[in-house]
Amino acid sequence: MSSDAHLATLEDEAIHVLREVVAERERPALLFSAGKDSIVLLHLAQKAFAPARLPFPILHVDTGHNFPEALAFRDALVARLGLELIVASVEQSIAEGRVVDEEGPGASRNRLQTVTLLDALGAHGIDVAFGGGRRDEDRARAKERVVSFRDTLGQWDPKRQRPELFGLYNCALRRGEHLRAFPLSNFTELDVWEYVRREALPVPSLYFAHERAVFARDGMLYAASDVVSRRPSEPVFRAEVRFRTVGDMSCTGAVRSRARDLDAVLREVREATLTERGATRADDRVTEAAMEDRKREGYF
Amino acid sequence: MQDADTRPPVEATDTLAPLRVATAGSVDDGKSTLIGRLLYDCRALLSDQLAQVERASRRRGLGHADLALVTDGLRAEREQGITIDVAFRYFATARRRFVLADAPGHVEYTRNMAVAASQADAAVVLVDVRHGVVEQTRRHLTLARLLGVPTVVVAVNKMDRVGFSLEAFARVRDEATRFSAALERSLAGPEGRGSPAASSGPGPVALHVLPLSALDGDNVVTPSPRLPWYDGPALLALLEELPVADALVASGDGARLAVQWVIRPQSDAHPDYRGYAGRVAAGVLAAGDAVTILPSGVRSVVRALDTARGPVARAPAGTSVVVHLAGDVDASRGDWITTGRAPLERAQVTADLAWLGDRPLAARGRYLLKHGARTVPVRFAPELARYDIATGRLAPPGPLALTKNELALVGLEVGAPLPVEPASTRAVRGFLLLDPATHDTVAAGLLRG
Numbered sequence: 057m058s059s060d061a062h063l064a065t066l067e068d069e070a071i072h073v074l075r076e077v078v079a080e081r082e083r084p085a086l087l088f089s090a091g092k093d094s095i096v097l098l099h100l101a102q103k104a105f106a107p108a109r110l111p112f113p114i115l116h117v118d119t120g121h122n123f124p125e126a127l128a129f130r131d132a133l134v135a136r137l138g139l140e141l142i143v144a145s146v147e148q149s150i151a152e153g154r155v156v157d158e159e160g161p162g163a164s165r166n167r168l169q170t171v172t173l174l175d176a177l178g179a180h181g182i183d184v185a186f187g188g189g190r191r192d193e194d195r196a197r198a199k200e201r202v203v204s205f206r207d208t209l210g211q212w213d214p215k216r217q218r219p220e221l222f223g224l225y226n227c228a229l230r231r232g233e234h235l236r237a238f239p240l241s242n243f244t245e246l247d248v249w250e251y252v253r254r255e256a257l258p259v260p261s262l263y264f265a266h267e268r269a270v271f272a273r274d275g276m277l278y279a280a281s282d283v284v285s286r287r288p289s290e291p292v293f294r295a296e297v298r299f300r301t302v303g304d305m306s307c308t309g310a311v312r313s314r315a316r317d318l319d320a321v322l323r324e325v326r327e328a329t330l331t332e333r334g335a336t337r338a339d340d341r342v343t344e345a346a347m348e349d350r351k352r353e354g355y356f
Numbered sequence: 357m358q359d360a361d362t363r364p365p366v367e368a369t370d371t372l373a374p375l376r377v378a379t380a381g382s383v384d385d386g387k388s389t390l391i392g393r394l395l396y397d398c399r400a401l402l403s404d405q406l407a408q409v410e411r412a413s414r415r416r417g418l419g420h421a422d423l424a425l426v427t428d429g430l431r432a433e434r435e436q437g438i439t440i441d442v443a444f445r446y447f448a449t450a451r452r453r454f455v456l457a458d459a460p461g462h463v464e465y466t467r468n469m470a471v472a473a474s475q476a477d478a479a480v481v482l483v484d485v486r487h488g489v490v491e492q493t494r495r496h497l498t499l500a501r502l503l504g505v506p507t508v509v510v511a512v513n514k515m516d517r518v519g520f521s522l523e524a525f526a527r528v529r530d531e532a533t534r535f536s537a538a539l540e541r542s543l544a545g546p547e548g549r550g551s552p553a554a555s556s557g558p559g560p561v562a563l564h565v566l567p568l569s570a571l572d573g574d575n576v577v578t579p580s581p582r583l584p585w586y587d588g589p590a591l592l593a594l595l596e597e598l599p600v601a602d603a604l605v606a607s608g609d610g611a612r613l614a615v616q617w618v619i620r621p622q623s624d625a626h627p628d629y630r631g632y633a634g635r636v637a638a639g640v641l642a643a644g645d646a647v648t649i650l651p652s653g654v655r656s657v658v659r660a661l662d663t664a665r666g667p668v669a670r671a672p673a674g675t676s677v678v679v680h681l682a683g684d685v686d687a688s689r690g691d692w693i694t695t696g697r698a699p700l701e702r703a704q705v706t707a708d709l710a711w712l713g714d715r716p717l718a719a720r721g722r723y724l725l726k727h728g729a730r731t732v733p734v735r736f737a738p739e740l741a742r743y744d745i746a747t748g749r750l751a752p753p754g755p756l757a758l759t760k761n762e763l764a765l766v767g768l769e770v771g772a773p774l775p776v777e778p779a780s781t782r783a784v785r786g787f788l789l790l791d792p793a794t795h796d797t798v799a800a801g802l803l804r805g
Contacts, residue, residue: 062374062453067664068676072635075616075676079689079729103664104676107629108621191444198443215432217441219467219712221474221503221800222786223635224726228795242455244446330404 063251067100070239072223073202074104077184077237078111080227085142085177086186087356088114090126090133091302092259093188096248097240099257101186102137113140115185117173119165119304120147121283126302129260144176161273161287164306170355174210177234184227184235187356192244193332196348202241208232210354236356245300245332246325253318262299263321265313270295276309300325300332373600374453378472378505381482382492383461386513388439389422390482390570391458394592397577400447440465442472451596463492466499466761467712470800473500474786477600478507480591485512485524485567489531494745495761497532501539502708502743502763504782504802506604507562508536511591516569520582529565536563539748543708564594602638602673605781610696611639611673612775612784614728615687619678631662631678632687634729637783641677641695642670649685650692651701651773656681673781690730692775699775704737709801710763713791717758723798727774727787734789737767758799765804776803 078084086101088094102110116130134141146165149155154175155168177185191198201217203225218226227235240248252259269280271290278284280292284306297310298321315321347355381387392409395401401409413422433440439460447454457472461482473479479500483493493510500508510532518524540561567575567586574580577592588594619631645658661668662678671677679693687693711717717736725734739753743763750765758764777784782802789799 064665065374065674068635068674071664071676072616075633076729079617100664104633105617105619107626108619108623192446195443198445199441215440217468219471219788219797219800221471221788222782223475224786224788224800226726226788226790226795226797228790228792230795242444242446 059250060254063247063254066240066243066247067103067251069223069242070097070100071104073225073237073239074101074186076225077186077203077227077235078105080225081184081229081235083181084112084184084186085115085180085182086110086112087173087188088116088130088141089188089302090116090122090130090260091188092248092252092263093190093240093243095133095257095259096243096251097186097188098133099255100239110137110139113142113180115142115144115173115176115180115182117144117169117176118146119169119306120145121165121305123260123262123279123299123302123305123308125260125262129258133258142176142180144172146172148172149175161285161290163285164304166304166307167350167353167355169304170210170350170353173356174354177210178232182234183229184237186237186239188240189236189238189356190243190245190248191241194347196351200238200241200351202238203227204236204238205229206234206236206354210234212236212351212354214348214352246322249318249322249325253322260302262302265296265298265316265320267294267296268310269293270297270310277312278309279305281305372452372596373603374455375595375598375600376455376457376475376477377480377595378457378459378469378476378478378500379480379482380459380469380472380496380500381461381511381513382484382487382490385461385482385484385487386570387461387482388458390480390511390513390568390576391445391456392422393570393573393576394456395445395447397573398447398449398592400445441468449592449596454595461492461496463495463761466495467710469496470499470503470710470712473503473505474782474800476500476505478509478595478598479505480509480511480595482511482513482570483528483532484514485518485528486514488528489535491745493532494535494748497536498539498743498745498748498763499710501543501561502710502801504601504785506601507598508564509591509594510563510565512565512567513570515567515574515583516572520567520574520580522585525567525586532565533563535748536561537748542743542748542750562598564588566591566594602781605638606779608696609639609699609777609780610694611641611645612637612699612777612780613641613677613679613693614730615689615691615693616729618688631680632693633676633678634693635676635783636671636673637728638673638777638781639695640670640672641675641679641693643668645695647681647693647695648698649687650694650699650775652686652691654685654687656683656685658682673783690728692728694775699777699780701773702776703770703773705768705770705774705776706765706804707768707787707801708763708765708804709789709799711758711760711799713796713798714760715791715794715796715798716760717756717798719756722792724790724792725768725770725787726790727803728784730772731790732774733771735769737769740764740766774803776805778803778805 149172270277298313315324443458445456459469459472613634617633660680741750785802
């Protein structure tokens with residue numbers, strides 16, 4: 057099967073999931089981060105219901121530590137496509153005393169997002185949130201269902217997942233419970249990039265090699281910025297880098313790269329010897345089960 | 357393993373459809389090790405994943421990298437050294453892409469094996485050659501076939517522990533073959549109740565039995581000099597050649613599509629647009645086809661087909677489409693668009709199912725059946741026949757009782773007639789049973805007749 061046919065199969069599977077879940081639930085939303093996975097997911101969601109308008113809003117959890125390029129990209133996309141955008145702010149959760157900001161070097165708002173996300177789902181009555189998660193990202197994600205149940209506290213219980221057979225999805229919920237649905241479950245990082253190329257999708261400039269002020273920490277490079285405090289032993293220097301994932305600035309590392317266009321990025325991903333999260337996400341380096349622990353609490 | 361970080365993953369330059377493989381086996385049969393081996397030898401493990409495995413192995417006091425830790429991704433799994441839920445992994449050889457669903461072996465988590473089997477083109481069931489075919493092996497063989505997996509590979513593992521003995525292998529092979537033959541007779545219809553339609557598709561199983569050692573890699577990716585008496589393919593070479601499930605279903609019965617969603621923009625640009633969105637479940641739907649909508653029986657013609665890749669003339673099974681029908685036709689979510697010979701519609705059906713719920717079947721319970729894009733109330737017939745895991749035979753019909761992990765042939769009275777096509781795809785035959793009180797998915801299976 058050619059790469060084209062493979063992408064078509066993944067595309068058809070994702071569209072089936074999107075239509076099925078939207079048909080079964082009252083109030084869906086799509087979690088949008090301006091990262092490549094959520095860009096692909098949004099594109100598929102539009103295709104699934106075209107030529108009708110997207111029948112649900114997109115939800116962005118704004119950590120206050122976003123890359124400016126990602127925010128600019130989001131706003132331009134929302135304006136161009138005429139989307140309904142909900143912004144859930146971690147800053148506001150901090151101001152309201154819902155969460156406490158971490159301090160010092162190594163501080164991250166990654167984990168705080170969970171509270172903000174769950175608050176926003178509750179406030180807007182959202183009963184299913186589509187996410188761009190993929191099973192090849194992480195061992196815990198590899199275990200998760202396409203349509204994944206969350207209890208009234210937003211928790212994922214990996215030991216009590218609903219059996220999912222024959223592409224049939226049990227979307228039944230009680231009040232206060234919700235679902236997360238992952239139409240890109242069976243895409244790999246390479247599939248996502250090949251899809252971006254096939255569909256000529258714009259992605260933030262962060263994904264392509266550019267020169268940037270960075271500093272080194274724990275074997276990774278971070279963007280130097282006001283929102284990340286550095287130790288005296290962490291001098292800033294300039295380097296040619298790109299980002300393989302786009303998350304919170306405080307926990308998303310860059311990789312040295314000369315891949316300035318899509319073909320070069322695809323070549324680089326094909327030849328990569330580290331997973332994208334292993335290469336660039338400090339949040340997953342904390343423990344063996346960092347992702348599982350966050351997911352249990354209700355993370356993306 | 358030291359050179360892992362210099363070896364890029366293999367890129368698929370394949371021409372075959374990807375194969376979905378479910379792996380199963382009893383606890384400690386070496387299944388996770390086999391998968392780790394396949395992923396490692398196909399260079400689908402990247403160096404940080406391998407480093408993670410090595411760190412975790414050291415922390416557990418192991419002298420070698422325990423490849424089982426690659427797929428056992430949950431905290432509880434790593435603590436106990438068992439697989440609890442299915443892990444999906446992707447890898448490729450130069451010939452083919454694979455989606456590997458690593459299923460639990462422990463009896464407590466059999467329902468997660470059902471998840472893996474329900475979409476698999478082939479099931480690989482691991483057997484420890486020293487223990488032979490045990491209850492859990494028979495359970496997995498039965499479950500895989502009952503859920504419509506057309507090809508079963510029995511991988512007789514740990515051959516290194518019996519000196520690569522042909523006699524030891526042959527004993528397991530003969531046991532598996534005997535059991536499988538009995539099972540096929542049960543799935544083809546019980547004596548005294550068999551009607552012409554009461555056979556379970558898609559056809560009898562293709563059974564392959566092969567010897568290997570996952571730990572050392574014998575006969576996994578490459579043939580082993582330690583198995584001179586074995587002249588078949590290594591496991592990976594076999595998997596590269598297996599057919600996908602839907603290719604084994606004759607499409608003579610025409611196309612089937614369950615309407616998921618009606619697209620009606622009602623916008624200035626598209627004031628009269630009405631399209632029926634769904635995924636082709638069997639056969640090929642083509643522009644110009646005469647169609648019958650079920651259950652209404654209304655007839656129409658396919659005016660056009662849209663996909664995510666633009667308009668098409670033909671849409672084979674698996675394609676997500678929007679169907680445009682000629683004339684003013686009424687169809688809604690849950691209806692079936694069909695071509696060719698119309699399927700039988702029945703309100704009394706028989707079905708093979710696996711009970712997955714923690715709570716036993718309640719004889720007077722109310723359940724919902726989810727099939728295609730429709731959910732309907734259902735009531736059990738007063739008797740059912742259990743699959744006897746020890747023999748592969750159907751027990752005589754008995755009272756209505758089922759507990760977790762039991763498999764049975766049941767009768768169901770359905771709140772609305774369902775199309776029943778025993779020889780069709782799992783997208784047409786598959787169903788879930790939901791408990792409306794707890795919202796749990798309590799059973800799953802295939803409509804039989």
